[in-house]
Amino acid sequence: MTETHSVIAVEESKLDAFHEECGVFGVYRHPEAANLAYLGLYAQQHRGQESAGIVSSNGKSLISHRGMGLVADVFNNTIIAKLEGTSAIGHNRYSTTGSTTINNCQPLVVEYARGGLALAHNGNLVNFNELRGRLESTGSIFQSSSDSEVMIHLIAASHAPTLPERVAEALAQVRGAYSLVVLTEDSLIAVRDPQGFRPLVLGNLNGATIVASETCALDLVRAEYIREIDPGEMIVVDDNGLRSLSPFAHAPTKRCIFEYVYFSRPDSQVYGRNVYQVRKQQGRALAREAPAAADIVVPVPDSGTAAALGYAEESGIPFEMGLVRSHYVGRTFIEPRASIRHFGVKIKFNPVAELLRGKRIVLIEDSLVRGTTLR
Helix, strand or coil: CEEEEECCCCCCCCCCCCCCCCEEEEEECCCCHHHHHHHHHHHCHHHCCCEEEEEEECCCCEEEEEEECCHHHHCCHHHHHHCCCCEEEEEEECCCCCCCCHHHCCCEEEEECCEEEEEEEEEEECCHHHHHHHHHHCCCCCCCCCCHHHHHHHHHHCCCCCHHHHHHHHHCCCCEEEEEEEECCCCEEEEECCCCCCCCEEEEECCEEEEECCHHHHHHCCCEEEEECCCCCEEEEECCEEEEECCCCCCCCCCCCHHHHHHCCCCCEECCEEHHHHHHHHHHHHHHHCCCCCCEEEECCCCCHHHHHHHHHHHCCCECCCEEECCCCCCHHHCCCHHHHHHHHHHHEEECHHHHCCCCEEEECCCCCCCCCCC
């Protein structure tokens, strides 16, 4: 395994964080695997801005590059050219468990008794501390503070004969949300937790298998959307082709509503429905449930715009873009420090004073992760 890092020191957050927001991407058997992974991460940049990483396989070894910052800043043509091979996985990180440091960047990559193994995880394990304590008591040494590393150790410790069985045995011990991709020298595995908390979709590009957190990533690389990976399903792709396994006990489906409200891009299909249309319907429902005597309906852009349109259409109150957003500022809830978040909000939005002055306003705001923007 070879690896390069792009490092920018970032202060560890001491504040609470909204959990589980990351993006994953995987491609198996395509001559431009690393390029596709880059584009897939670029399409899913909204799912995490702290770090990005790609691991590729040339059939003999895993090659990794990870760095702090946005996808376009972490990768360039020279770096992509070094990520040789026909298979790759990638990850955009928003920290859930663990500090904002290079050690916590994903995909996590290890060499163990059975070869190379890389893992990229979107989710949050609620029994992370219990599992880590148990593993450390038996001699495991952790290189990061990410809950995702627990799964690496559990897979490596398994004595099951095949990789899919080792992955299934490891995941049977964790509780919480996970949509993850695993890469070895000769195979790709994609798994979604039995309750289907986080999205994961399957696509095809000229015979190559593609997996991603959102369908917008498939759209960018012009892959055909096949279907959602089912809750509790494991997709295995290797020299024998693609097969679907169901190694976990059935559990009630529990989807994250914030995927529709805020996390996902409006052009994505999530849980079988278009995000834009769902947000618009939410706005219509809000107008029925909370009618208001007002002059205009104003969204907090961008993710609040569809809901505001729905509210305006249902209520008959005119829709106006009363807040102008600078698109050169990222999603402020993802920033790890309060000082950065509050500064980002100030430069992110500016009111159109002439439009708003003296008006009764219905303000449609969906980004209530921390309430930073609403204040």
